[in-house]
Amino acid sequence: MTKRLLAAALVAGFLAACVASVLQFALTSPLILAAEKYETAETAAPARHAFANPLIVLAHAGHDHSGDPQWQPAPGLPRLAFTALATLVSGVGYALLLGAVLVAAGREVTPGEALKFGIGGFLAASLAPAIGLPPELPGAAAAALEARQLWWVATALATACGLYLVAIRRGPVAIALGLALIVAPQAWGAPHGPEEISAMPPVYAAQFAARSLAVAFAFWAVLGLAFGWAWGAVAGRQGAAGARRGVAA
Numbered sequence: 001m002t003k004r005l006l007a008a009a010l011v012a013g014f015l016a017a018c019v020a021s022v023l024q025f026a027l028t029s030p031l032i033l034a035a036e037k038y039e040t041a042e043t044a045a046p047a048r049h050a051f052a053n054p055l056i057v058l059a060h061a062g063h064d065h066s067g068d069p070q071w072q073p074a075p076g077l078p079r080l081a082f083t084a085l086a087t088l089v090s091g092v093g094y095a096l097l098l099g100a101v102l103v104a105a106g107r108e109v110t111p112g113e114a115l116k117f118g119i120g121g122f123l124a125a126s127l128a129p130a131i132g133l134p135p136e137l138p139g140a141a142a143a144a145l146e147a148r149q150l151w152w153v154a155t156a157l158a159t160a161c162g163l164y165l166v167a168i169r170r171g172p173v174a175i176a177l178g179l180a181l182i183v184a185p186q187a188w189g190a191p192h193g194p195e196e197i198s199a200m201p202p203v204y205a206a207q208f209a210a211r212s213l214a215v216a217f218a219f220w221a222v223l224g225l226a227f228g229w230a231w232g233a234v235a236g237r238q239g240a241a242g243a244r245r246g247v248a249a
Contacts, residue, residue, distance in 0.1 A: 001103070004231065004234050005096065005099045005100070005103070006096070007230065007234045008095070008099055008227050008230035008231040008234055009092055009095035009096040009098075009099055009227065010092055010095075011226060011227075011230035011233075012091070012095040012098075012099075012222075012223050012224075012226035012227035012230055013088065013090075013091035013092030013093070013094070013095040013096075013223070014088065014091065014092070015222055015223075015226040016091045016094075016095070016219050016220075016222040016223040016226060017084065017087045017088040017090070017091035017092075017219075019218055019219065019222045020087050020091070020215055020216075020218065020219040020222075021083065021084045021087050021088075023214075023215045023218055024083065024087070024215055025080065025083075027211040027214070027215060028208060028211050028212055028215060029080075029083075031137060031204055031207060031208045031211070032137060032138060032208075034204060035137035035138050035200055035204060035208075036138055038200040091219070091223065094121065094125075094220075094223060095223055095226075095227055097121075098114065098117055098118060098121060098223060098224065098227055099227055099231070101117060102114060102117055102227075105164075105168060109227075109228055109231040109232070110228050110232070111224075111225045111228030111229050111232075112228065113228060114224040114225065114227045114228030114231070115221060115224040115225050115228065116224070117224060118220040118221055118223050118224020118225070118227075119220060119221065119224070120160070120163050120167070121160075121220050121223070121224075122216055122217050122219075122220035122221075123159060123163060124156050124157075124159040124160040124163060125156045125160075125216075125220075126213060126216035126217070126220070127213065127216075128155050128156065128159040128182070128185070128186075129151075129152045129155045129156060129190075130209070130212075130213055131186055132151065132155065132185070132186060132189065132190025133148055133151065133152060133190045134209040135208055135209045135212035135213070136205065136208070136209075137200065137204060137205055137208050143191035143192050143193045144191070147191040148190070148191055151185065151190050151191055154185055155185035155186075155190075158181045158182065158184055158185050159181070159182050159185070161178070161181050162177075162178040162179065162180070162181035162182035163178065163182070164178070165177055165178030165181070166178035166179065166182075
Protein backbone atom coordinates (compact mmCIF):
# COMPACT_ATOMS: atom_id res chain seq x y z
CA MET A 1 0.00 0.00 0.00
CA THR A 2 2.79 2.44 0.92
CA LYS A 3 4.73 1.76 -2.28
CA ARG A 4 1.56 2.13 -4.32
CA LEU A 5 0.73 5.42 -2.64
CA LEU A 6 4.24 6.75 -3.19
CA ALA A 7 4.34 5.67 -6.83
CA ALA A 8 0.96 7.23 -7.60
CA ALA A 9 1.94 10.44 -5.79
CA LEU A 10 5.18 10.74 -7.76
CA VAL A 11 3.36 10.33 -11.07
CA ALA A 12 0.51 12.68 -10.14
CA GLY A 13 2.83 15.29 -8.63
CA PHE A 14 5.05 15.28 -11.70
CA LEU A 15 2.16 15.66 -14.16
CA ALA A 16 0.44 18.35 -12.11
CA ALA A 17 3.72 20.25 -11.71
CA CYS A 18 4.35 20.14 -15.46
CA VAL A 19 0.92 21.59 -16.20
CA ALA A 20 1.17 24.21 -13.46
CA SER A 21 4.69 25.24 -14.49
CA VAL A 22 3.67 25.78 -18.11
CA LEU A 23 0.66 27.84 -17.02
CA GLN A 24 2.77 29.83 -14.55
CA PHE A 25 5.33 30.71 -17.18
CA ALA A 26 2.61 31.74 -19.63
CA LEU A 27 0.19 33.53 -17.30
CA THR A 28 1.77 34.70 -14.05
CA SER A 29 5.51 35.06 -14.72
CA PRO A 30 5.05 37.99 -17.15
CA LEU A 31 3.04 39.85 -14.51
CA ILE A 32 5.72 39.20 -11.89
CA LEU A 33 8.42 40.58 -14.18
CA ALA A 34 6.30 43.65 -14.90
CA ALA A 35 5.66 44.20 -11.19
CA GLU A 36 9.37 43.91 -10.39
CA LYS A 37 10.04 46.91 -12.63
CA TYR A 38 7.69 49.03 -10.53
CA GLU A 39 9.13 47.53 -7.36
CA THR A 40 12.71 48.50 -8.19
CA ALA A 41 11.57 51.94 -9.25
CA GLU A 42 9.98 52.62 -5.86
CA THR A 43 13.11 53.09 -3.77
CA ALA A 44 11.53 55.28 -1.11
CA ALA A 45 10.15 52.30 0.82
CA PRO A 46 11.49 48.80 1.39
CA ALA A 47 9.99 46.15 -0.83
CA ARG A 48 7.35 43.85 0.57
CA HIS A 49 6.46 40.49 -0.85
CA ALA A 50 3.28 38.51 -0.93
CA PHE A 51 2.88 35.29 0.96
CA ALA A 52 3.54 32.60 -1.64
CA ASN A 53 0.81 30.01 -1.80
CA PRO A 54 2.51 26.61 -1.54
CA LEU A 55 0.60 25.51 -4.62
CA ILE A 56 1.72 28.32 -6.82
CA VAL A 57 5.35 28.80 -5.89
CA LEU A 58 6.60 32.09 -7.25
CA ALA A 59 10.37 32.26 -7.52
CA HIS A 60 10.63 35.89 -6.49
CA ALA A 61 12.70 37.34 -3.68
CA GLY A 62 14.16 40.70 -2.91
CA HIS A 63 14.33 42.35 0.52
CA ASP A 64 12.76 41.52 3.82
CA HIS A 65 11.23 44.12 6.13
CA SER A 66 14.67 44.97 7.51
CA GLY A 67 15.90 45.88 4.06
CA ASP A 68 18.57 43.17 3.98
CA PRO A 69 18.92 41.38 0.64
CA GLN A 70 17.66 37.81 0.42
CA TRP A 71 18.87 35.05 -1.84
CA GLN A 72 17.11 34.80 -5.16
CA PRO A 73 17.70 32.73 -8.29
CA ALA A 74 19.28 34.55 -11.20
CA PRO A 75 16.91 35.86 -13.87
CA GLY A 76 16.18 33.68 -16.86
CA LEU A 77 16.69 29.94 -16.89
CA PRO A 78 17.81 29.61 -13.21
CA ARG A 79 14.60 31.27 -12.02
CA LEU A 80 12.45 29.13 -14.30
CA ALA A 81 14.21 25.98 -13.12
CA PHE A 82 13.88 26.94 -9.46
CA THR A 83 10.17 27.66 -9.86
CA ALA A 84 9.58 24.37 -11.66
CA LEU A 85 11.51 22.41 -9.02
CA ALA A 86 9.61 24.04 -6.16
CA THR A 87 6.30 23.35 -7.91
CA LEU A 88 7.31 19.72 -8.41
CA VAL A 89 8.14 19.27 -4.73
CA SER A 90 4.81 20.86 -3.78
CA GLY A 91 2.99 18.65 -6.27
CA VAL A 92 4.39 15.40 -4.88
CA GLY A 93 3.69 16.52 -1.32
CA TYR A 94 0.09 17.43 -2.06
CA ALA A 95 -0.40 14.20 -4.03
CA LEU A 96 0.76 12.19 -1.01
CA LEU A 97 -1.65 14.11 1.19
CA LEU A 98 -4.49 13.64 -1.29
CA GLY A 99 -3.86 9.90 -1.48
CA ALA A 100 -3.58 9.52 2.27
CA VAL A 101 -6.91 11.31 2.78
CA LEU A 102 -8.60 9.14 0.14
CA VAL A 103 -7.36 5.93 1.73
CA ALA A 104 -8.11 7.08 5.29
CA ALA A 105 -11.65 8.06 4.28
CA GLY A 106 -12.20 4.56 2.88
CA ARG A 107 -13.04 5.82 -0.60
CA GLU A 108 -12.42 3.83 -3.75
CA VAL A 109 -9.50 5.46 -5.53
CA THR A 110 -10.67 6.22 -9.07
CA PRO A 111 -9.94 9.22 -11.31
CA GLY A 112 -13.44 10.58 -10.69
CA GLU A 113 -13.29 10.18 -6.92
CA ALA A 114 -9.76 11.58 -6.74
CA LEU A 115 -10.89 14.56 -8.85
CA LYS A 116 -13.59 15.34 -6.27
CA PHE A 117 -11.00 15.35 -3.50
CA GLY A 118 -8.68 17.41 -5.71
CA ILE A 119 -11.36 20.06 -6.08
CA GLY A 120 -11.77 19.96 -2.31
CA GLY A 121 -8.04 20.57 -2.01
CA PHE A 122 -8.35 23.59 -4.27
CA LEU A 123 -11.19 24.99 -2.17
CA ALA A 124 -9.29 24.46 1.09
CA ALA A 125 -5.73 25.38 0.10
CA SER A 126 -6.29 28.02 -2.59
CA LEU A 127 -9.75 29.55 -2.85
CA ALA A 128 -10.61 29.90 0.85
CA PRO A 129 -7.28 31.53 1.82
CA ALA A 130 -7.52 33.78 -1.25
CA ILE A 131 -10.72 35.32 0.09
CA GLY A 132 -8.72 36.99 2.85
CA LEU A 133 -5.24 36.94 1.31
CA PRO A 134 -5.51 37.04 -2.47
CA PRO A 135 -2.33 36.23 -4.39
CA GLU A 136 -0.28 39.44 -4.56
CA LEU A 137 2.46 40.68 -6.80
CA PRO A 138 5.89 41.72 -5.50
CA GLY A 139 5.96 45.14 -3.91
CA ALA A 140 2.42 45.04 -2.53
CA ALA A 141 1.94 46.21 1.05
CA ALA A 142 1.39 43.28 3.37
CA ALA A 143 1.37 42.26 7.02
CA ALA A 144 4.19 40.30 8.64
CA LEU A 145 4.97 37.06 6.84
CA GLU A 146 4.57 34.93 9.99
CA ALA A 147 1.06 36.29 10.63
CA ARG A 148 -0.02 35.60 7.06
CA GLN A 149 1.43 32.10 7.11
CA LEU A 150 -0.36 31.29 10.37
CA TRP A 151 -3.68 32.56 9.03
CA TRP A 152 -3.22 30.64 5.77
CA VAL A 153 -2.51 27.36 7.57
CA ALA A 154 -5.40 27.83 9.98
CA THR A 155 -7.79 28.68 7.12
CA ALA A 156 -6.70 25.72 5.00
CA LEU A 157 -7.05 23.27 7.89
CA ALA A 158 -10.40 24.65 9.06
CA THR A 159 -11.80 24.63 5.52
CA ALA A 160 -10.56 21.09 4.85
CA CYS A 161 -12.13 19.80 8.07
CA GLY A 162 -15.34 21.69 7.29
CA LEU A 163 -15.56 20.22 3.80
CA TYR A 164 -15.01 16.75 5.21
CA LEU A 165 -17.85 17.16 7.70
CA VAL A 166 -20.21 18.64 5.12
CA ALA A 167 -19.43 16.38 2.15
CA ILE A 168 -18.61 13.05 3.82
CA ARG A 169 -20.13 12.90 7.31
CA ARG A 170 -23.28 14.77 6.21
CA GLY A 171 -25.24 14.57 9.45
CA PRO A 172 -27.10 17.71 10.58
CA VAL A 173 -24.67 18.34 13.41
CA ALA A 174 -21.69 17.59 11.16
CA ILE A 175 -22.94 19.98 8.48
CA ALA A 176 -23.54 22.76 11.01
CA LEU A 177 -20.09 22.30 12.52
CA GLY A 178 -18.49 22.07 9.09
CA LEU A 179 -20.06 25.32 7.91
CA ALA A 180 -18.93 27.01 11.12
CA LEU A 181 -15.35 25.85 10.52
CA ILE A 182 -15.41 27.15 6.94
CA VAL A 183 -16.76 30.56 7.95
CA ALA A 184 -14.70 31.03 11.13
CA PRO A 185 -11.36 32.07 9.56
CA GLN A 186 -13.10 34.53 7.24
CA ALA A 187 -15.06 36.01 10.13
CA TRP A 188 -11.87 36.35 12.15
CA GLY A 189 -10.21 38.15 9.26
CA ALA A 190 -6.84 37.90 7.60
CA PRO A 191 -3.90 40.08 8.67
CA HIS A 192 -3.24 43.04 6.40
CA GLY A 193 -0.50 45.62 6.21
CA PRO A 194 -0.83 49.40 5.93
CA GLU A 195 -2.52 50.80 2.87
CA GLU A 196 -0.05 52.35 0.49
CA ILE A 197 -0.35 53.93 -2.92
CA SER A 198 1.63 52.05 -5.55
CA ALA A 199 2.63 53.10 -9.04
CA MET A 200 1.79 49.61 -10.29
CA PRO A 201 -1.45 49.58 -12.34
CA PRO A 202 -4.29 47.94 -10.35
CA VAL A 203 -5.15 45.76 -13.34
CA TYR A 204 -1.89 43.87 -12.81
CA ALA A 205 -2.92 42.85 -9.30
CA ALA A 206 -6.40 41.79 -10.44
CA GLN A 207 -5.03 39.75 -13.32
CA PHE A 208 -2.43 38.11 -11.12
CA ALA A 209 -4.97 37.04 -8.49
CA ALA A 210 -7.36 35.63 -11.09
CA ARG A 211 -4.65 33.84 -13.05
CA SER A 212 -3.05 32.38 -9.93
CA LEU A 213 -6.36 30.87 -8.86
CA ALA A 214 -6.92 29.50 -12.36
CA VAL A 215 -3.48 27.86 -12.29
CA ALA A 216 -4.20 26.45 -8.83
CA PHE A 217 -7.48 24.94 -10.04
CA ALA A 218 -5.76 23.32 -13.01
CA PHE A 219 -3.04 22.03 -10.68
CA TRP A 220 -5.51 20.36 -8.31
CA ALA A 221 -7.68 18.98 -11.11
CA VAL A 222 -4.73 17.36 -12.85
CA LEU A 223 -3.39 16.15 -9.50
CA GLY A 224 -6.65 14.38 -8.68
CA LEU A 225 -7.18 12.84 -12.11
CA ALA A 226 -3.56 11.76 -12.41
CA PHE A 227 -3.50 10.23 -8.94
CA GLY A 228 -6.63 8.19 -9.61
CA TRP A 229 -5.24 6.98 -12.92
CA ALA A 230 -1.79 6.21 -11.53
CA TRP A 231 -3.28 4.32 -8.58
CA GLY A 232 -5.10 1.98 -10.95
CA ALA A 233 -2.12 1.69 -13.28
CA VAL A 234 0.17 0.66 -10.44
CA ALA A 235 -2.36 -1.96 -9.32
CA GLY A 236 -2.52 -3.30 -12.88
CA ARG A 237 1.24 -3.64 -13.13
CA GLN A 238 1.40 -5.34 -9.74
CA GLY A 239 -1.32 -7.79 -10.78
CA ALA A 240 0.44 -8.58 -14.05
CA ALA A 241 3.73 -9.10 -12.25
CA GLY A 242 2.06 -11.43 -9.75
CA ALA A 243 0.47 -13.42 -12.56
CA ARG A 244 3.82 -13.82 -14.30
CA ARG A 245 5.42 -15.04 -11.06
CA GLY A 246 2.58 -17.52 -10.61
CA VAL A 247 3.04 -18.91 -14.12
CA ALA A 248 6.78 -19.13 -13.62
CA ALA A 249 6.28 -21.04 -10.37
